[in-house]
Amino acid sequence: MKVYDAPNIRNVALVGHGGCGKTSLASALLFNGGAANRLGRVEDGTTVTDFDPDEIERQISLQTSLAFAEWRKTKVNILDAPGYANFTAEARAALRVADSALIVVDAVAGVEVQTEKVWGYAEDYGLARLIVVNRMDRENGSFDRALESIESSFGRAAVAIAIPVGEEKSFRGVVDLVTEKALIWGEDGSGKFETTDIPEAQQEAAASAREKLVEMVAESNEALMEEFFEKGTLPQEDLVRGLREAVVAGKVFPVIPASAGLNAGVHTVLDAIVDLLPSPADRPAATGTRPGSDEEVSREAAPDAPMSAFVFKTIIDPHAGRISVFRVYSGTVESDSAVHNAARDSAERVGSLLLLQGKNQTQVAKAQVGDIVAVAKLKDTQTGDTLADKDHPIVYPPVVLPEPATTFAIEPKTRGDEDKISTAFQRLREEDPVLQVTRDPQTHEVLLSGMGQLHIEVVVGRLRKRYKVEVNLKKPKIPYRETIKGSAEGHGRHKKQTGGHGQFADCRIRMKPLGRSEDFQFVDKIFGGSIPKTFIPAVEKGIQEARLKGFVAGYPMVDFEVELHDGQFHDVDSSEMAFKIAGSLAFKDAVSKCRPTLLEPIMSVEIAVPDEYAGSVMGDLSSRRGRPQGMEPKGTLQVIKAEVPLAEMLSYDAELTSMTGGRGSYHMEMDHYDEVPSHLQDKVVATAKAEAGEGATEE
Numbered sequence: 001m002k003v004y005d006a007p008n009i010r011n012v013a014l015v016g017h018g019g020c021g022k023t024s025l026a027s028a029l030l031f032n033g034g035a036a037n038r039l040g041r042v043e044d045g046t047t048v049t050d051f052d053p054d055e056i057e058r059q060i061s062l063q064t065s066l067a068f069a070e071w072r073k074t075k076v077n078i079l080d081a082p083g084y085a086n087f088t089a090e091a092r093a094a095l096r097v098a099d100s101a102l103i104v105v106d107a108v109a110g111v112e113v114q115t116e117k118v119w120g121y122a123e124d125y126g127l128a129r130l131i132v133v134n135r136m137d138r139e140n141g142s143f144d145r146a147l148e149s150i151e152s153s154f155g156r157a158a159v160a161i162a163i164p165v166g167e168e169k170s171f172r173g174v175v176d177l178v179t180e181k182a183l184i185w186g187e188d189g190s191g192k193f194e195t196t197d198i199p200e201a202q203q204e205a206a207a208s209a210r211e212k213l214v215e216m217v218a219e220s221n222e223a224l225m226e227e228f229f230e231k232g233t234l235p236q237e238d239l240v241r242g243l244r245e246a247v248v249a250g251k252v253f254p255v256i257p258a259s260a261g262l263n264a265g266v267h268t269v270l271d272a273i274v275d276l277l278p279s280p281a282d283r284p285a286a287t288g289t290r291p292g293s294d295e296e297v298s299r300e301a302a303p304d305a306p307m308s309a310f311v312f313k314t315i316i317d318p319h320a321g322r323i324s325v326f327r328v329y330s331g332t333v334e335s336d337s338a339v340h341n342a343a344r345d346s347a348e349r350v351g352s353l354l355l356l357q358g359k360n361q362t363q364v365a366k367a368q369v370g371d372i373v374a375v376a377k378l379k380d381t382q383t384g385d386t387l388a389d390k391d392h393p394i395v396y397p398p399v400v401l402p403e404p405a406t407t408f409a410i411e412p413k414t415r416g417d418e419d420k421i422s423t424a425f426q427r428l429r430e431e432d433p434v435l436q437v438t439r440d441p442q443t444h445e446v447l448l449s450g451m452g453q454l455h456i457e458v459v460v461g462r463l464r465k466r467y468k469v470e471v472n473l474k475k476p477k478i479p480y481r482e483t484i485k486g487s488a489e490g491h492g493r494h495k496k497q498t499g500g501h502g503q504f505a506d507c508r509i510r511m512k513p514l515g516r517s518e519d520f521q522f523v524d525k526i527f528g529g530s531i532p533k534t535f536i537p538a539v540e541k542g543i544q545e546a547r548l549k550g551f552v553a554g555y556p557m558v559d560f561e562v563e564l565h566d567g568q569f570h571d572v573d574s575s576e577m578a579f580k581i582a583g584s585l586a587f588k589d590a591v592s593k594c595r596p597t598l599l600e601p602i603m604s605v606e607i608a609v610p611d612e613y614a615g616s617v618m619g620d621l622s623s624r625r626g627r628p629q630g631m632e633p634k635g636t637l638q639v640i641k642a643e644v645p646l647a648e649m650l651s652y653d654a655e656l657t658s659m660t661g662g663r664g665s666y667h668m669e670m671d672h673y674d675e676v677p678s679h680l681q682d683k684v685v686a687t688a689k690a691e692a693g694e695g696a697t698e699e
Contacts, residue, residue, distance in 0.1 A: 033069025280370025490590025542583025
């Protein structure tokens with residue numbers, strides 16, 4: 001395979017809202033670039049980048065796939081990222097290592113929720129952006145309407161560099177506003193086209209659109225602005241040069257109409273990728289830190305600089321094992337060479353370097369700065385690690401992953417699968433670091449957290465297909481707790497006479513509430529030896545065991561103090577076991593008089609929504625027993641802060657999506673415990689007792 005140098009590489013992330021045709025566009029780019037021998041279709045399961053059986057079945061992208069094509073002696077690395085919110089972490093990782101974003105917008109729907117989100121990510125990473133209005137051949141497809149939506153969302157710097165010839169079923173070509181020529185495609189999907197003069201029907205629109213383009217390019221540069229005012233336009237040579245400089249600088253975002261399905265307009269997109277988007281050599285030096293410190297270090301995108309690369313994705317291949325995919329930020333990586341994992345301070349051996357073409361792999365001898373390659377079977381390396389020259393270490397910052405939004409409790413359908421589950425999840429988390437698998441210490445449930453129900457369903461499907469593990473999903477139990485509101489004394493006496501030694505122990509305690517989060521305190525106030533010192537730990541142990549079983553509904557009791565102040569013992573019949581039982585009896589006696597109550601976990605919640613939804617979200621929070629803590633603007637969004645009981649947030653992900661049309665997001669974390677309102681306690685107690693009864697029946 002040919003090795004490309006940085007100026008002849010374009011790393012482009014294809015991003016946009018789900019269903020806008022990114023994967024179809026990737027297929028058309030690869031077909032026109034000669035990297036695929038047919039125009040793949042999502043409906044037929046024949047695209048290069050959607051190759052996973054789940055993706056083919058669901059007809060949506062679930063992970064970022066890599067592919068490449070050569071266009072005019074330039075290697076175009078395509079990172080086809082998912083468009084659904086549940087897989088937004090994949091899109092973020094793709095943009096992290098790309099040099100530019102190709103934002104795909106549906107010609108009917110215009111800018112949608114995820115379009116705005118990925119635009120924001122691209123902005124965060126300082127990426128140049130090219131916008132493709134795709135599916136121009138669809139019924140109700142309108143370039144003007146889509147462009148209006150783009151300008152409304154992203155500003156007037158988003159400007160057309162081509163306009164369509166025809167729309168909907170009559171879409172057949174584009175007018176290139178830079179060359180002032182029309183490109184008309186045939187209807188056979190071959191990608192062959194004729195270059196003609198601008199059709200009369202498009203001449204007026206083309207003149208107006210070109211004038212707008214010239215003005216935007218002139219505005220991006222003072223010298224060009226002066227020239228524009230002086231001449232009333234820009235010479236062709238200055239327009240071409242100024243347009244590229246403005247795009248690379250992020251001052252102009254070109255917009256092109258196309259139809260991936262008809263393979264029309266795709267040639268123009270490829271030309272724009274090569275002519276306008278930055279190469280790795282055009283990007284600023286990559287910055288990281290020296291391992292073990294906050295000292296900032298950087299690497300220029302030069303082939304003779306010390307080698308450094310960032311691992312942004314891990315693939316678990318059934319045959320090759322773990323495949324690490326990385327972007328080379330400086331220097332050169334060669335097959336069969338030694339590298340250093342700077343993040344983990346460990347030596348790694350690079351075997352064969354691989355270029356990924358969807359699921360297919362091609363070996364390459366070396367990869368120069370700017371390229372994206374993969375390698376199998378690295379020993380310690382995980383997603384987010386930095387590979388570097390051992391004598392010149394650098395650690396690049398990892399991809400910022402979103403917080404999981406949905407949690408389910410999982411249980412294996414068969415007991416024999418319990419051991420398999422942990423191994424399977426370890427593998428799945430290597431591929432998908434957003435997944436979180438934890439065990440609740442109180443409820444003893446295994447909890448699976450992900451970005452949404454679809455994400456969790458996909459994970460459960462992979463468990464079944466890849467690892468032959470079947471699991472049931474259910475809502476997680478709420479880890480309620482119990483406490484007391486009053487003070488009282490308790491008496492516990494255990495006396496049993498049998499043949500031989502009997503059992504005897506007697507203890508008296510005082511119980512009182514403590515502040516929240518103070519858990520449990522045991523105070524020994526025995527004087528005069530009414531209970532020997534050797535038996536006092538047994539009393540505490542009896543109380544500890546009893547409090548974990550609760551009194552009201554079987555939940556652990558917290559935030560109280562027990563003072564052991566008196567008791568009796570027998571020289572022969574007293575034992576540690578007897579005093580342990582007496583301690584638990586004293587606890588139950590005291591609790592019954594201390595006004596026991598239930599506590600529930602209260603979450604600190606932050607919800608980001610557009611202005612127009614803030615009122616309805618606030619109203620909904622009130623219906624969930626939420627306590628608003630304030631609201632503050634953040635960009636175009638309002639961030640609502642509130643404290644809400646966990647019991648009211650179990651299905652919030654789907655409900656917020658429904659309420660805001662997918663435009664809202666939220667994050668929550670445990671804050672404190674608070675008393676369950678009295679009118680809800682009976683229901684919680686009844687449910688807990690019913691579950692305890694079922695458990696007893698099962699046993």
